[in-house]
Amino acid sequence: MPVTDVTTDPEALTMTLTAEFDAPVDRLWDAFTNPRQLERFWGPPGWPATFPTFDFEVGGHAVYFMTSPQGEKSYGSWEFLEIDGPQGFTVLDNFANEDGAPLDGMPTMRVVFRFDATGTGSRMVNTTYFASAEALEQVVAFGAVEGSTMAINQLDRVLAGLREYAAGKGTQTEILDDTHVRITRLIEGPIDLVWRAHQEPELLEKWMLGPDGWRMSVCEVDSAVGGRYRYEWEPVDGAEGERFGFDGETVLAEAPRRAVTTEHMTGTDYPSTLNDLSLEEEDGATLITLLIEYPDKQTRDMVLATGMTEGMEASYARLEGVLAAV
Template identity: 55%
Template sequence: MPVTSVHTDPEALTTTLVADFPVPVERLWGAFTDPRQLERFWGPPGFPATFSEFDLRPGGRARYDMTGPEGDVYRSVWLVITVDEPTRLAFDDLFATEDGEVDPAQPTSTSVLDFEPTEAGSRVRITTTFPDADALETLVAMGMEQGYAQAFGQLDRVLADLREYALGKGVLTEVVDDTHVRFTRAFAAPRHLVWRAHTEPELVRRWLLGPDGWEMTVCDNDLRPGGRFRQAWAPVGDTEGEPFGFEGENTVVRPERRIVSTEAMTGAPYPPNTNDLTLDEVDGSTLLTLLVTYPSVEQRDVILATGMTDGMEASYQRLERELLATA
């Protein structure tokens, strides 16, 4: 975990987070000053940021939205104060209205990010200062400390070379906590091809089959927020097993970037989980991240015990073989 400390000082009206990374300070600085890299970690899991403005110079502004798995949107704007490459970045961090203006009804804060080299790489210290105790208490109660820690906990994957840490490694499974599991898989293909493979039914039918011996009998997806989807499979020939399927509702759809949907096994008595699928392209390769939220730790363990990771990898190998290799 790169975050080494998070501390709130009510008397000084500050919250300070320190995180260390095994990369040069210039590389760490770059992750915070490139909007496409920022989007991959600026926001806790399930609430990724999308930057629609990014003028990173004194007097400039950056505007971003964080969209939750239910489609709820949190809007913010940075008013840039200081940019001293590669040592200091400072900005007023403010809530925004739908049209991008500062929301005067919400609490304000100022963030100063200091970067420095260390023996093992580099360190970032983010100090957030509040105008008064009410603003501090409100933002801390909203989960600011935890949100920062979770967001910075995703930065390792952004700083790492995608080809070194993910390509050829298959599906990587990380149990985040009792109800969240993150699956990642890299593809040596551009994002638009991986997106098409996941959203065009005639393509989905060719690879989303799990182990050999199964066929997809239903693949319906109304790909819009509020749209329903249904998928079903059946064994072929001498393959043993009973037909099954999944169904749910899409809550967030951002073309070529993100799909969030609920998912439940058709006819099963347990509540649905939420699947948050994102695609990030780096130098022509694509990192797929699937963050699954389960209703309970018991349901999480039951589903993981079915061999879910192996089934995913079998399907993704077929995706590479049947679609990406011939594109």
Template identity: 60%
Template sequence: MPVTTVTKDPEALTMTVVADFTAPLRRLWDAYADPRSLERFWGPPGWPATFTRHDVAVGGLSQYVMTGPDGEASGGYWEWLSVDELKGFEVLDGFALADGSPNREMPAMRMVFSFEATDGDGSRVTTTTYFPSFEAMEQLVRMGMEEGMRAAMGQMDDVIADLTSYAAGNGVETQILSDTLVRITRVIRGSVEDVWRAHHDPDLLRRWLLGPDGWTMPVCEVATGVGEGYRYEWAPAEGTAGDRFGFTGELLESLPPHRTVTTEAMIGMDGPSTLNELTLTAVDGGTLLSLVITYPSAELRDIVLGTGMTTGMETSYRRLEGLLA
């Protein structure tokens, strides 16, 4: 079991959990930074978590749902207060209602995660929870918070050992999170700042966001501010089969260089648009690009995924890595 000590201080209203691992510091940090890894242990056995949002940046937000063996659901959120890569981060941790909004009837806690390297290429994470009151501390301890953290962190050894499966170069990964939510991830060799710039510089976009070879991007109108629209169009080069197509939408949120939220609709097609949430996170090997797409229905989700969309995305991301190199 990685948890070595649990210390409760009723006077300071804190509970401190120390866990040690025989893994490098970078690998331990990435277990928390990568939602694919975090959701494998953020929840005790039998209650796996699904993270629909995970912003490792000041001002960001993480949202998750833990699902029990009988289908029970328990939601939560993190409001990111500080981030110091490989050293620590601080969040406001709370319970969430079914729609993802904070459950104000339950206490929220400030949690500070501190990371350090230890002897023999090992690492340690110290998690200190600050409760808003003695009553809140008593309530959450009675609910099994200590036991839950011990059980959840007991799963981390296997997760950390398996992090190499998410290394750069493994290609696009597609995960269906719900009937309407899909998460597409790819580790791109390059810094967060460079990957962000490549998504917002029209000259760079025209060089890599092309899908299969043989296509051009004659229209690349980038939204530079919230509320502005964008328009992208692709056309086959001479001798390449296919018809011209494109997408348009609106920039709804922007948190440079970590997150954007846009709508997306295919030009000339009727029907509701999708919601695209792009998050960039520094991890071992480069930048983890996470794109969570909300479709209006499961039927449309399956139709779009069946077009080979992710194959074209993988070709584009490989082309992007070549530019960044």
């Protein structure tokens, strides 16, 4: 992971994050000063960022918001105080309303982004200066250390490019914490087709099958917010196993990039999970990222022990063949 250290200093009134990257300084600079690239890592998992305004000049402003799986938006704004490319820049950082105006009662921070060359690539030192110890404590209590760490740890895939980062690696499962798991898979195919393959029953029935020997016997999808879906599978050709299914509700839909749904095993009293699907396209390939939120660690471990990753890899491999034929 790129982040090597996060330190808070109540005496100096600072929080300092340090991260190491294989990419050169110029590439790191581009990632932080191009809003479309910044959007791909600035928000932590489950809270992706959008920068509708990015006026990158001294005295200019950036406005961004991060969107939760339930559609809640948290706004922030930057005023660019100093720009010294590609070595770094300094901003005045505010919690904001949807117009970018600072929120009353919330702290304002001065944030210095510094990029330096190393023997293997580059180092980022991000130092946040607070006006008081109370302001530092308040921001740390909001989860700033954990959130910034998870956000910056996503930057390596942006710097490397999606093919270098994920091609040929199959389905990857990462445990983020006790209740969150992130699954990634690069698919050869454009984002619009990958989105359709997750929403249209006639395509879903061809690839979302898990291991060989199963067929999807029920596929009902209403992808509008508040709409419900139901999937069922059954063994064929003498395969072992019993019929099972999942049902749930669409919580958030932002075609063709993000869909959030609940997932419940039909006919059981097992608790539901929250499945946050996001898609990124680069050079004709699409990275699927599925962030799953479990109710507790026990449920997380139980599901992972079923061979979920292997089953998803079989389905995703089948998906590439389906897309090639569309």
